[in-house]
Structure formats: C-alpha cells, structure tokens
Amino acid sequence: MSTSFAPRSDGQPLVLDHSRAPEHMAAGKVRCEACPVLCQISPGKLGACDRYGNVDGVLTRTDVLHLVARPGAELVAWQAGQAGSWDGSLLDEAATTTTDAPVFVSGIGSTTTYPDYKPAPFIVASKHEGVDLVTVVTEGIFSYCSFKVKIDTDRYLGPEQATVRHRGEAVGHVSTIEYGSQFLSLGGVHHLTGGSKKEGRIACEMMLALGNQEAVELEIEGGAKVVVGASRAPVVDGVEEKRMRVGCGSAAIGIFAPQWFGHADEVVVVDDHITGVLSEHQAGKFLDMAPSGIVLRGRRSTPGRYFQVASPGAGWGGTDIVDPLAIVEGFDSSRGARPGLRLLMVSTTGEDAAWFVLDEQLVPRPAEMPAAVAKVVERIGENCEPSLCSVLYVAGAGGSLRAGVTENPIALTRAIKQRLVNVTCGGAPVYVWPGGGITVMVDVAKMPAKSFGSVPTPAIVSPIEFTLRADDYLALGGHMDRVRSLDDVLASGGWRVVESAAGNAWPLKMPITGARP
Numbered sequence: 001m002s003t004s005f006a007p008r009s010d011g012q013p014l015v016l017d018h019s020r021a022p023e024h025m026a027a028g029k030v031r032c033e034a035c036p037v038l039c040q041i042s043p044g045k046l047g048a049c050d051r052y053g054n055v056d057g058v059l060t061r062t063d064v065l066h067l068v069a070r071p072g073a074e075l076v077a078w079q080a081g082q083a084g085s086w087d088g089s090l091l092d093e094a095a096t097t098t099t100d101a102p103v104f105v106s107g108i109g110s111t112t113t114y115p116d117y118k119p120a121p122f123i124v125a126s127k128h129e130g131v132d133l134v135t136v137v138t139e140g141i142f143s144y145c146s147f148k149v150k151i152d153t154d155r156y157l158g159p160e161q162a163t164v165r166h167r168g169e170a171v172g173h174v175s176t177i178e179y180g181s182q183f184l185s186l187g188g189v190h191h192l193t194g195g196s197k198k199e200g201r202i203a204c205e206m207m208l209a210l211g212n213q214e215a216v217e218l219e220i221e222g223g224a225k226v227v228v229g230a231s232r233a234p235v236v237d238g239v240e241e242k243r244m245r246v247g248c249g250s251a252a253i254g255i256f257a258p259q260w261f262g263h264a265d266e267v268v269v270v271d272d273h274i275t276g277v278l279s280e281h282q283a284g285k286f287l288d289m290a291p292s293g294i295v296l297r298g299r300r301s302t303p304g305r306y307f308q309v310a311s312p313g314a315g316w317g318g319t320d321i322v323d324p325l326a327i328v329e330g331f332d333s334s335r336g337a338r339p340g341l342r343l344l345m346v347s348t349t350g351e352d353a354a355w356f357v358l359d360e361q362l363v364p365r366p367a368e369m370p371a372a373v374a375k376v377v378e379r380i381g382e383n384c385e386p387s388l389c390s391v392l393y394v395a396g397a398g399g400s401l402r403a404g405v406t407e408n409p410i411a412l413t414r415a416i417k418q419r420l421v422n423v424t425c426g427g428a429p430v431y432v433w434p435g436g437g438i439t440v441m442v443d444v445a446k447m448p449a450k451s452f453g454s455v456p457t458p459a460i461v462s463p464i465e466f467t468l469r470a471d472d473y474l475a476l477g478g479h480m481d482r483v484r485s486l487d488d489v490l491a492s493g494g495w496r497v498v499e500s501a502a503g504n505a506w507p508l509k510m511p512i513t514g515a516r517p
C-alpha cells in the first residue's frame, strides 16, 4: 500500500505508482490517493485538483520537485564530484565524505503521502559545513490554515470584526489596526469547511491566489473594496495607496516640531487616531510656543493629542474630511488667538496640506505656504515608506503530518520546541508559534512562486520541510529506512532548481549553528 517513486532521468515530473490495485475501477484509469477525494483518473486526464494526472497509465504529479539553490553553489560541479561517494548508509563514515549540498530539496512538487501513516515522500540526507543532516519533505494538506494580511494604509477599510467577502462569499474578517497598517484575517477552517460548499470553494480559491502572490479583490461589509496581494501596493476603492503614514498625528508633531518652530504659530497634524496640535503638545511646550487659542473638535486625550476629530474615511489622515477646517470649531482670543497667526494643517503622509493666516476677525484665510514650511511638508512625505500588503500564511502542522517524519510524532514536536529542527516552507524561514502544536507562520513573498496548491475537500496544499541532524533524526524515531542521498534524488530526475528569495537564511544552516542546547 506504499507509494513509490519511479526514477526518471529525462527531467519529467515525478511519477508515482501504487502497490495495491484499485478496486472497481475501469481499465486504464489510475487512482490518486494523495487526498481523501481519491480521484480515479482516465488516461490523459487530470485529477480534480490538477495536481496529478494519468500519464500513460501512471499517476504523475504535474509539477516537478523544486530544489532551492544555495547562493554561489555549482550544482553540476557538485554532481561531478559526488559520483559513487555515498553508499546508502546514513550514519556510516562513508556517508560523511560528501561535500556541502548545493541545493535544498523543498516540498514544492514533492507529492503528498496521504494519509500520513506513510513516510514522507522525500527523506533526504545531505550535508552542510561537514555535518550530516536529514530533511523530511512533503506537501502538506491543510484545512487548519489562514492568511494574515497587513495593509499599510490609514484609509478606513471597515469596522473591526466586519466580514470580508470575496466574490460574494464570507472569507475572513477585519482584525486590529496596528501602527499605520490594517490587518485582515482571511481563510481558516471555519470558512473552508464550516459554511456552505460554495463558501468553502471560494475561500479556498482566494487563499490559493494569496499564497501564490496574486492580487485578490475583497469587499468589507460596511467598508471599502480593496485589492491586496503580497508585496503589492493596496488599492482602496479603486485608488492605489502610495504612502504609509510617517506616524500618528502626535508622533508627527514630535518628529517635526523643531523644523516648524519659528515658521508656523500652530500646526495641526490630522489623523484618524490621534490628531496632534503643536502649541499644546509636549513638543511645543519644550519649544516655549505660545498658545494659539485653536478650538478643535473631538475628544482631548492629553495636551495636544485629540481622538475622534472626525469619522474614519478616505480623506485627510484616514478621516472622512476633505476640508481641514471642518475639524476646527474656532479660535479663542482669550487663549492666545490673534490676527496674523500662521496655521499649518497637514495629514500624516504629507499628501494633504494647507496654510492659513487669521484675519482681524480671527477667521483662517488660505494663503500661500512659505517655502520653509512646504519643505517640512515634503519631508513628511520623504519619511513615509511605500504602502505595501504583506501576506503571512499560518498553518497547523502538529497533526498526522508528523507521522510522515517519525513513528513517534510527539518527538518531532518536542525537537522543534528544543530548536533541533529547522522548519521551512518551500525553503523559506518560518516562525513557529510558542505553545502546543507546530503552528508555523511564513511570509509568502519569501517562498518560491506558485508554492501553493489546493484540493477540493477543500483544503490548501503547501510545502513543508523539517531539517535536523542525522543523529537527531535517528534519536526521534525517524524513518531511517527511507532516507535517500541528495545524489540519489538528483539522479532520479524530475526536478528544477529555483533561486532562494533575497535574505532567506540557508535552510541547512540552522540545525548546525542555531540555538542548539
């Protein structure tokens, strides 16, 4: 009942066959057992997920195995130097004579050994800095998974907890706002399997696209339409976001107060969260600024810091205002307002700014902004980073998938917590959440293109690799009889080499130089 790999040397995709003849199946069909759907695939056709097909009567994975290149390594030269150097005995001295691996075998295209009581599709011995390592490689099927999307914008996207829809179906919700960014939580088992069949299918399609770094259109109940995608600028109600705010209104006052001093008598930095007023703010007090008598709408939190000056929206500083004077109730002469007072109103990105001078009746009149003030407004923009969407994939790998690694799954969980195991997704570094289970989080922009797949159960398919020292693998009850040399994997064909994303640590390095107790 095991799945085996027929060696290929022609660069074609990996081929699987089955040791058990499927029952009640038409001649020529092959049965895929890589997920619970158990497709029976006719000759020349694909399974329901397009990941497997019937090629000349043989079950075949449509994507090839992805090998991540080690920067600066020469694969061809390495292969030439490897000939006959490994005798198949993992912990034998002969196995340690090979040189450092030039590629990392990722889970992308590696196939799935569902259900997981079978060893993982690839258990590969390799070497780094003279240390023998084993990498256990698979494409996991995850229904307990989701995407956390960080959208760098101050525009109002919708109320916290609001439902996020894709093509009319509920696929997630609005999470918290962090400093200059709105978070969404998208996908997850509730939407994949807890609602209607259509909701699950649409949620899965949306998740697949997000994982594969494509743009996805979302609609937030009571809020905006947004287009998000990894490393792309968000588009809010049809307008591409350019700048992430320099800080909240109070922070902007603190940063630029000395540069405004002497050029303006009052500065209001309009912000949906904290609107800053320079003369009242601690920064203005340090500069001995005279009170301006400005009376602002909203709730005064602490001196120079106002909440709720307007409603959230797509106007100045994430508020709904288009006229900045709409948040000014007036000027009080008994508190320092005077004719000729110079007032700057500016947003937290510097995209909106206006200059006023009070007339004899203490009415603010628009005037030409002095060059020295305009320069500081420009500097606000200069200090804003480009707005981007960041897409992080979160998945729980603490279940049966572990049985593909070891006959004693808790040993893998413990070894990960002890940092004896480097967990990666497509060779990209992951963050393993503390606490129980193996909950991983990875930036999809660090993974190779098209790392994700799906199956119609519905669930997401994503690569995962566990790398550890060979002796540690033996100690945790690993499937030692299934270990293959990297040379052997290369000789079987059906792979392609992809570049590692910039900044990714070499996946084989951590088990050696990481925080080993």
Ligand code: SF4
Pocket: 032, 033, 034, 035, 036, 037, 038, 039, 046, 047, 048, 049, 050, 051, 052, 455, 456
């Ligand atoms: S949906 Fe895909 S993985 Fe599942 S059985 Fe069919 S072909 Fe195999």
